[in-house]
Amino acid sequence: MAQRHLVSRIEASMPDPLDDIRARLRAFVAERDWAQFHDPKNLAMAVASEAGELVAEYRWIANAQADAWSLEPENKQRVAIEAADVGIALLLLCDRVGVDLVAAMSEKIALNARNYPVSLSKGRHSRPGS
Amino acid sequence: MAQRHLVSRIEASMPDPLDDIRARLRAFVAERDWAQFHDPKNLAMAVASEAGELVAEYRWIANAQADAWSLEPENKQRVAIEAADVGIALLLLCDRVGVDLVAAMSEKIALNARNYPVSLSKGRHSRPGS
Amino acid sequence: MAQRHLVSRIEASMPDPLDDIRARLRAFVAERDWAQFHDPKNLAMAVASEAGELVAEYRWIANAQADAWSLEPENKQRVAIEAADVGIALLLLCDRVGVDLVAAMSEKIALNARNYPVSLSKGRHSRPGS
Amino acid sequence: MAQRHLVSRIEASMPDPLDDIRARLRAFVAERDWAQFHDPKNLAMAVASEAGELVAEYRWIANAQADAWSLEPENKQRVAIEAADVGIALLLLCDRVGVDLVAAMSEKIALNARNYPVSLSKGRHSRPGS
Numbered sequence: 001m002a003q004r005h006l007v008s009r010i011e012a013s014m015p016d017p018l019d020d021i022r023a024r025l026r027a028f029v030a031e032r033d034w035a036q037f038h039d040p041k042n043l044a045m046a047v048a049s050e051a052g053e054l055v056a057e058y059r060w061i062a063n064a065q066a067d068a069w070s071l072e073p074e075n076k077q078r079v080a081i082e083a084a085d086v087g088i089a090l091l092l093l094c095d096r097v098g099v100d101l102v103a104a105m106s107e108k109i110a111l112n113a114r115n116y117p118v119s120l121s122k123g124r125h126s127r128p129g130s
Numbered sequence: 131m132a133q134r135h136l137v138s139r140i141e142a143s144m145p146d147p148l149d150d151i152r153a154r155l156r157a158f159v160a161e162r163d164w165a166q167f168h169d170p171k172n173l174a175m176a177v178a179s180e181a182g183e184l185v186a187e188y189r190w191i192a193n194a195q196a197d198a199w200s201l202e203p204e205n206k207q208r209v210a211i212e213a214a215d216v217g218i219a220l221l222l223l224c225d226r227v228g229v230d231l232v233a234a235m236s237e238k239i240a241l242n243a244r245n246y247p248v249s250l251s252k253g254r255h256s257r258p259g260s
Numbered sequence: 261m262a263q264r265h266l267v268s269r270i271e272a273s274m275p276d277p278l279d280d281i282r283a284r285l286r287a288f289v290a291e292r293d294w295a296q297f298h299d300p301k302n303l304a305m306a307v308a309s310e311a312g313e314l315v316a317e318y319r320w321i322a323n324a325q326a327d328a329w330s331l332e333p334e335n336k337q338r339v340a341i342e343a344a345d346v347g348i349a350l351l352l353l354c355d356r357v358g359v360d361l362v363a364a365m366s367e368k369i370a371l372n373a374r375n376y377p378v379s380l381s382k383g384r385h386s387r388p389g390s
Numbered sequence: 391m392a393q394r395h396l397v398s399r400i401e402a403s404m405p406d407p408l409d410d411i412r413a414r415l416r417a418f419v420a421e422r423d424w425a426q427f428h429d430p431k432n433l434a435m436a437v438a439s440e441a442g443e444l445v446a447e448y449r450w451i452a453n454a455q456a457d458a459w460s461l462e463p464e465n466k467q468r469v470a471i472e473a474a475d476v477g478i479a480l481l482l483l484c485d486r487v488g489v490d491l492v493a494a495m496s497e498k499i500a501l502n503a504r505n506y507p508v509s510l511s512k513g514r515h516s517r518p519g520s
């Protein structure tokens with residue numbers, strides 16, 4: 001019980017990885033006085049722009065080659081950078097508008113589970129009822 | 131020292147929030163036999179598609195209204211859902227290709243700090259030298 | 261009447277501007293043996309990728325400055341190039357799948373007119389009934 | 391010579407298909423008093439948003455199936471609608487900022503021909519020198 005108490009205390013004070021990223025992003029923005037550019041509209045555009053760069057990486061890679069292509073170190077590094085850019089823009093947006101991204105993803109996964117029940121969606125990508 | 135040891139042990143075994151999301155996404159995909167659809171190319175398209183829905187939310191909202199608009203509960207909920215969709219697609223992609231998204235964001239923030247030094251970028255959004 | 265006949269004959273034989281663009285795109289692709297890369301899925305990705313570059317141009321430009329910014333010759337040229345890239349990818353896609361883009365736009369404008377009747381949509385961007 | 395003169399006169403006065411689309415779009419926007427929403431930034435977002443819907447259509451369709459899938463009438467109709475939405479947003483943007491889309495595409499095709507010379511690009515999608 002003492003240990004459990006300790007764990008809770010530690011858990012509460014332990015930064016999760018996204019907290020650290022968020023803190024560094026806030027400092028980055030504050031040091032450069034960029035909050036003026038980072039309203040939610042502009043950040044949504046940044047997400048779309050970075051997503052466009054991510055999709056560009058795969059645009060001429062066939063489905064059948066996409067896994068193998070992604071394993072080549074140079075390609076994996078390119079994908080990592082583009083994915084990071086999307087993630088950074090997304091976290092900046094969520095932080096600006098007060099959305100807890102992890103909580104929102106958690107809720108959306110639960111919603112998706114209801115919208116795509118296993119019985120109707122096994123092996124089928126289209127939304128049941130659509 | 132005993133406590134420090136305990137902390138390390140706890141820290142190592144404590145799932146971070148994204149680990150939990152990732153585990154649930156893996157189960158979601160496995161139960162539906164969706165790995166066949168989730169090659170990296172298709173998941174990159176999913177990121178772009180969800181980013182398009184996010185940007186659609188703000189398309190007619192003026193910059194000057196974007197913060198206030200985002201605070202209205204109904205709007206905030208819509209943004210949360212669209213942001214979650216982008217985040218889920220991004221995590222699925224990173225998991226498929228073996229990219230650690232948090233590590234990639236961390237490295238990219240460090241790179242951005244070098245590309246946008248405070249001395250040249252304070253109050254200016256354009257990339258120095260470009 | 262003779263003149264009308266002449267007009268019809270001329271009209272029928274006169275290439276419309278998109279026909280010319282399309283013909284040049286077909287030759288471009290054929291000369292480079294690129295039809296293998298240009299299936300509809302890849303071309304849809306190309307459209308999204310180029311749209312991402314277009315949106316990137318305006319991402320840090322405030323609404324209130326967007327018209328004036330676009331008038332500066334250097335900026336206008338950048339927008340023209342990105343818009344052209346979107347248009348080219350879109351025409352390649354339409355040509356590949358046998359869609360007449362001008363006819364499709366014409367039909368969609370008529371549909372939009374029904375979905376956004378003037379009486380309900382004057383000065384309001386949200387879709388009536390949504 | 392008289393005939394040539396007539397042709398020129400007819401050609402100059404003959405609306406090209408995009409002129410007609412453009413005129414209808416202008417009327418559509420004017421009747422609804424939507425110019426206030428249609429600054430270039432918002433229209434660039436509209437292009438990205440519509441491109442996201444287009445890419446969504448193909449997101450789970452494999453490359454190997456994409457042509458056949460697109461030929462099915464229901465799918466072709468969906469693609470036509472999404473392509474039209476992208477085209478409409480793009481034309482609205484070009485019209486707002488004074489870009490001649492057909493001329494811009496024409497110039498970009500010529501530039502692409504220089505950047506991707508047949509001798510280096512035959513059967514290869516990556517940009518020479520990159």
